[in-house]
Amino acid sequence: MPLFEYVCIDCDAEFERIVPTSKTKVKCTKCSSPRVDKKLSVFAVAGGGSDASFDAPGCGSCGPDGPGMCGMS
Numbered sequence: 001m002p003l004f005e006y007v008c009i010d011c012d013a014e015f016e017r018i019v020p021t022s023k024t025k026v027k028c029t030k031c032s033s034p035r036v037d038k039k040l041s042v043f044a045v046a047g048g049g050s051d052a053s054f055d056a057p058g059c060g061s062c063g064p065d066g067p068g069m070c071g072m073s
Helices: none
Strands: 003-008 014-018 036-038
Touching: none
Parallel strands: none
Antiparallel strands: 003 014, 003 036
8 A cells, every 4th residue: 555645734744644545535643634735755765785786887778878777787
């Protein structure tokens, strides 16, 4: 099930909610208002290390030759 981020129009509270279907009604977790806007979510990858597959140069057949452009050899 997707996790969405919302902001309440009435109290400006920001919260996350797992939404099983597009018809699920979402209310603010702080004031219970149904007047909420879905925020634009940005996916992030956490980690401090380096993945060797992204450090190797690409073959150039599916895009520019450079790190992370192609995992095919």
